[in-house]
Amino acid sequence: MRLGLLLSCFLPATLLVASAEDHVILCGGPALRQWEDLRKEHEQHDRWWANFVRASTLRMSQLRLDHGEDANIVWLVYRRGYLNRANADDKPYVAWIESLAQKRKCELIWIENGEQAIKAINARSSRSIRTFDFFGHSNRYAFLLDYSSEIMAVSKAWIHQKDLSKIKRSVFHPEARCQSYGCHTGESMSRTWRLQIGNHLIGAIGKTDYSGIGQGIMPTVSGSWIH
Numbered sequence: 001m002r003l004g005l006l007l008s009c010f011l012p013a014t015l016l017v018a019s020a021e022d023h024v025i026l027c028g029g030p031a032l033r034q035w036e037d038l039r040k041e042h043e044q045h046d047r048w049w050a051n052f053v054r055a056s057t058l059r060m061s062q063l064r065l066d067h068g069e070d071a072n073i074v075w076l077v078y079r080r081g082y083l084n085r086a087n088a089d090d091k092p093y094v095a096w097i098e099s100l101a102q103k104r105k106c107e108l109i110w111i112e113n114g115e116q117a118i119k120a121i122n123a124r125s126s127r128s129i130r131t132f133d134f135f136g137h138s139n140r141y142a143f144l145l146d147y148s149s150e151i152m153a154v155s156k157a158w159i160h161q162k163d164l165s166k167i168k169r170s171v172f173h174p175e176a177r178c179q180s181y182g183c184h185t186g187e188s189m190s191r192t193w194r195l196q197i198g199n200h201l202i203g204a205i206g207k208t209d210y211s212g213i214g215q216g217i218m219p220t221v222s223g224s225w226i227h
Contacts, residue, residue, distance in 0.1 A: 021173075022128045023063050024074045025106075026117060027052050028136020028182075029081015031148030032088050038152070045137070045148065049085050049093060051210045052135040053077075053100070055181060055219055059133050060104050062218075067130070073106035074124070076117050078136070078145040078157060085149070114145060114159040124171045131177045135219070138182025141189060161192040169198045181219040183207045186226035200227045 030046035037044070056075060063071050077097060086093040101108035111117045121129070137147035137155070146157040172178075178193065179202035180186075186203030193201035206223025213219065 020072075020125050020128045021067065021130045022072050022074050022124050023067065023131045024076065024121060024124070024129055024133070025056050025059060026132070026134045026136070026143065026145075027056050027075065027077045028134075028138075028143065028145045028147070029078040029149050030085050031137075032085060032150075034088060035148045035152040048214075049082075049089060049091070051213065053082075053097060054213045055135040055210060056133075057100060057104060058213060058216060058218055059135075060106060063131065073104070074120075075101055075104075075106045075108050076111050076120050077108065078112070078117075079110040080112055080157070081146050081149040111145070113157045114143075114163060117145065117159060118163065118166050122166075122168045122171060126170050127173045129172045129176050132172070132179070134180040134182055134185075136182055138180060138185050138189075140184040140187035143180065143182060143185070143189075161189045164189075164192055164196040167197060169196065172197055172199055174198070178202065179225075180204070181208055186224075190226060202227055 030049050030051065033047070036046060060073055063073055079094065082093045082097060098108060109120050111120060134143050137144040142158045142160040144155040144158050147155045150156055176199045178197070178199050180189070181204070183204055184206070185201070186205045190201040190203035193199070202225050204221045204223065205226050206221055208219045208221050210219045
C-alpha cells in the first residue's frame with residue numbers, strides 16, 4: 001500500500017515533464033534605413049522595421065491553432081538591432097515588442113549575440129522543443145541576427161553553421177519541425193543542421209520574400225524550400 005501511494009504521488013510529475021513542449025522562435029534584427037536608402041530601390045531591405053517581428057507573430061498564431069492556446073512559445077529576439085532602429089526612427093520599438101510578447105502570452109528572451117541565443121536554446125528541457133523557426137537575414141552559412149544595423153552590409157551577430165555543434169541536440173524532440181525563413185539557408189546550413197542537431201531544417205534555395213506579411217501571408221521563397 002505504501003509503495004502504491006508513492007507511485008501515485010510521483011506519476012503526475014513524471015507525466016508533466018514528459019509532456020512539456022516548447023516552440024522556439026529566433027528573431028533577427030532589421031537594417032537601418034540610413035544604410036538601405038543608399039541602395040537601389042529593388043535591392044533595399046527592411047523599409048519596414050517589423051518584417052521579422054510581424055512574421056514571428058504570424059507564426060505564433062499558427063502555433064496556437066496547431067498546438068492549443070496554452071502552447072509554450074519562446075521568443076528569442078536580437079535586442080540591439082531593434083534598439084538601434086528605434087533610436088534612428090525615434091520610435092519605442094523595444095517597448096512595442098515587449099507589449100506584443102505580453103499580448104501573445106509568450107516568453108520573451110532578449111539576446112545580444114549568437115552565444116546568448118544558443119545558451120537560451122540549450123536551457124530548454126530535454127526533448128522539449130517541438131518547433132523551431134528563424135526569421136531574419138541569413139546566407140547559406142549563417143543566421144544573421146544583425147545585418148546593417150551598425151555597419152552597412154555587415155553583420156556583427158550571427159549563428160554560423162560551425163556553431164551548430166554547440167547546440168544540444170537533446171533539447172529537440174526527435175520529430176521537431178524546424179524551419180529557417182532566411183535567404184539561402186537551404187543551400188548549406190540545412191545539411192549541417194541535420195548532421196549536428198539530428199532534425200531536418202527546412203531552408204530556402206534562393207531568396208525569401210517578406211512582402212506579404214502585412215496581408216497575413218508567411219514569407220515565401222523565390223526558389224524552393226528544401227528539407
